[in-house]
Amino acid sequence: MRYFSPGPVHLRLGLVCLGVGLQHGTLPAVGPRTLDHHVAVVVSSGSGWYRTPDGRSHTVRAPALLWLLPGVVHHYGADPHSGWDEAFVDFTGSAVAAYTELGLIDPERPVLPLADTVAPRAAVSRIARAARHGNPLLEVETAAGVHELLVALRRARADTASDGDPVLTALARDAFQPLSVAEHAARHHMTTAELRGAVRRAAGCSPKDYLLRIRLSRAKELLAATELPVAAVARRVGYDDPAYFSRLFTRRVGTAPVRFREQQGRTVPGGWSDTVPPPDDPPLITRDP
Known part of the structure; x- marks a missing residue:
């Protein structure tokens, strides 16, 4: 687990990472507690439970996402016998409101089933790698990672087809x-x-x-x-x-x-193309030896 304290200039990026963690096993329950920022908890394997502020309990089965919202009491935990595998990212910023309006953050559904967690876990791993001690771009890289994570989570939702809505x-x-x-x-x-x-x-x-x-x-x-x-x-x-x-x-x-x-406006020899070249094989100018 790593936690960060972005400065005022980083907050102007609109979205900043406050912490990242990856853990697994029969973890202790979290809460009841209230935070002043958002947390995305990605459960990759195993099962557990989530209790709403009104006391209702929901079963959580991987792959799943828990949205922890600022100012809202949350209480959750892994199955005490089998445990689970989780990754979490704490974040905040003015851009959260826009992501919520666009539907990438869903306050109405604190527990969301996912189709898989490959892309979200990859985004969390990149945030964790950027969080290494001595990285001069730590706050900027982790902030970019939060943007990537929110998009990956939206694409990974179980109610979203692989080719889009x-x-x-x-x-x-x-x-x-x-x-x-x-x-x-x-x-x-x-x-x-x-x-x-x-x-x-x-x-x-x-x-x-x-x-x-x-x-x-x-x-x-x-x-x-x-x-x-x-x-x-x-x-x-x-x-x-x-x-x-x-x-x-x-x-x-x-x-x-x-x-x-x-x-x-610009003229392109041979005309324009709307085909995106593969990232691992982009077109290059060949030069005569």
């Missing part, structure tokens, strides 16, 4: 079609309210805002990588009225489409 995947596929939110909902055999709830849980925003983000991101790519007129770009991303598209783009991006192209 099916509703978000379908919305992204159909984002450039002239469909209303109600029409998108009907395609999923959902009411508009059900679609709003599903997207809010998965992406932390409304369906309209989720679709808008996809459309504007694609518009930026087309403006930067092609010479298509703004009106053509607007049509490509689902807007028949180029004037409306320009107003919307300017309001959300902070600059007009023409100005964005002036700043970001």
Whole structure:
């Protein structure tokens, strides 16, 4: 176990690590206690229990995640006979509110089943390695590790498919079609309210805002990588009225489409690709000997 005391400048990063630990076996119970920060407890093997503030007890079976929230009494422990394998990370910061709004931290479900713990445990291990004595970048590296851990935990949730949320995947596929939110909902055999709830849980925003983000991101790519007129770009991303598209783009991006192209536009020999190269085999310039 290691604990840290980030300074004021580190707190301005938005998310900082306060501690990290890996332990296993028939560990003593924790609590009842209350903390002033968040803790993610990843249970990789074994089983135990978690008791809510109202006294109700929940069985915890690996793989699972325990969210310990600031100001909320928590009480939990491993099975006294078989024990469990756990890793924990203490963290705090202003970015916690945004992660909660985006659904990566779920205060309503303190015990969450996970599909597996490979990626979360790898993130915790990187935090632990960064926590070595004498590391001049300890606070920055461990803070980056907390961001990685929250993403890994969201992907590892048992209610998330390996290829992502099916509703978000379908919305992204159909984002450039002239469909209303109600029409998108009907395609999923959902009411508009059900679609709003599903997207809010998965992406932390409304369906309209989720679709808008996809459309504007694609518009930026087309403006930067092609010479298509703004009106053509607007049509490509689902807007028949180029004037409306320009107003919307300017309001959300902070600059007009023409100005964005002036700043970001560039010509690439052979054209652009939307294929991400494998990290272990990136394209390289070959030089003659």
